Amino acid sequence: MAVSMMRLRHARDSDARAQLSHPVHFDQGFYMEDIVSNSELTRRKGKSQGGAFPGAGKPQLHYVCASSVVKPKPAPKNFLRDFLEGAAAGATAGVVVETALYPIDTIKTRLQAARAGGQINFKGLYSGLAGNIFGVLPASAIFIGVYEPVKRKLLDIFPDHLSSVAHLTAGAVGGATASLIRVPTEVVKQRMQTGQFASARTAVSSIVAKEGVRGLYAGCGAFLLRDLPFDAIQFCIYEQLKIVYKRTVNRDLYDAENAIMGAFSGAVTGAVTTPLDVIKTRLMVQGSGGHYKGIADCVAKIIKEEGAGTLLKGIGPRVMWIGIGGSIFFTALERTKQLLSQASPPKVEDFPSARTA
Known part of the structure; x- marks a missing residue:
């Protein structure tokens, strides 16, 4: 008994x-x-x-x-939640960076747009900011909203030693999706920065009237040629630095450490992609006159008329702008993601050493 x-x-x-x-x-x-x-x-x-x-x-x-023991089946990943959290974090980080660094971007654009002998105007450095934020907010939200769930899905598929491939691919996919909003925003912004229009509304209506809706996507090919490699490389460098550093210190990163890694990844990527940025700028600001017929024609004419060194125009402001921007962006992004995650149940990927049954 x-x-x-x-x-x-x-x-x-x-x-x-x-x-x-x-x-x-x-x-x-x-x-x-x-x-x-x-x-x-x-x-x-x-x-x-x-x-x-x-x-x-x-x-x-x-x-x-x-x-x-009998191990429980892991809960399925919530991609909608990942998208929404990423979108909120991306929108916050994008607006903070754009507002803080817009004058440097304006100077860079004017340097690149000026053909041989042209004068650089340093007035109105915030011209077009309001209209640009109107586009940056949804574009940044879409980019990070797509990047985060795609990255997590690819990290599940690829082995650990190929994590860089997952980051490169996710960055390119996020950039391609966001370009639907980024390209028109960039066209309007750069036309205003170069003094062609006084307001975003005037710029949009005038471009559509003279060039059609296609005018809002002027230089789209050059934009994608620049931004897809840029997004892929920048996020890959940052994510890989973060992985290596977290393994070394065995803890979460501080804001200052995120800022340093974000600045480094941004500066390196900005320098490497400067020639692509010059080509994109020339094609976007030329208007209906059409001095350049396409990417190849633009490269050939720049080298012939102004020299190959012109392809590095604005590299100083660009590296400084994107380096500081990367510092601010990734710090704001990680901080916002952390605040959002505190209100959500923990995910498996929050524990790198853990595995699911």
Whole structure:
């Protein structure tokens, strides 16, 4: 009878612990967090110590062999939540960067747009900011909103040593999707920065009237030629730096560390893609006159008429602008993502050492 009662109590305690358990998987087994009864803790510690064991009734962490338990099926990833969180973080970071660094971007654009002997105007450096923010906000939201779930899906597919491929691909996919808004925004912004129009509304109506809707996508090919490699390279450099550094320090990154890595990735990518940016600028600001017939014609005429060095015009302001912008953008992005994640249940990818059953 006594043996039967002991078995019954053991089964009841096991069922209770199973209901209260929250497994976290590591390597060949997993840790089981459960609430163990006071009597059980006292029995484990030994009767010689007597009394209630401190911590009774509180969550305890136990390592359990993976082969000895039935592992629960992991919850499916919520891509809608990933998109919405990424969109909110991207919109916040994009608007902060654009507002802070718009004057530097204006100077860079005017340097690149000026043909040989042209004068650079340093007035009205915030010209077109309001209209540009109207486009930057949804474009940044779409970019990060697409980038985050695509990145997580690809990281599940690719092995760890090919994580850079996942980051490159996700950056390119996010950039291509956001270009639907980015290109018209960039055309209007640069036409205003070069003094062609006084307001975004006037710019849009005038461009559509003279060039049609296609005018809002002037230089689209050059834009994609610049932005897809730019997005892919910048985010890949940043993500890889973050992975290596987190493994080294074995903790989450501070804001200052995110800022440094964001600045480095932005500056390097900005320098490498400057020739593509010059070509994109020339094609976007030329209007209906059409001095350049396309990307190849633009490159050939720039080299012939102004020299190959012209393809590096504005590299100083561009590197400074994108370097500082990367610092601000990634810091704001990571901080916003962290604040949003505090209101959401933890995801498996938040624990790099963990694995799902």
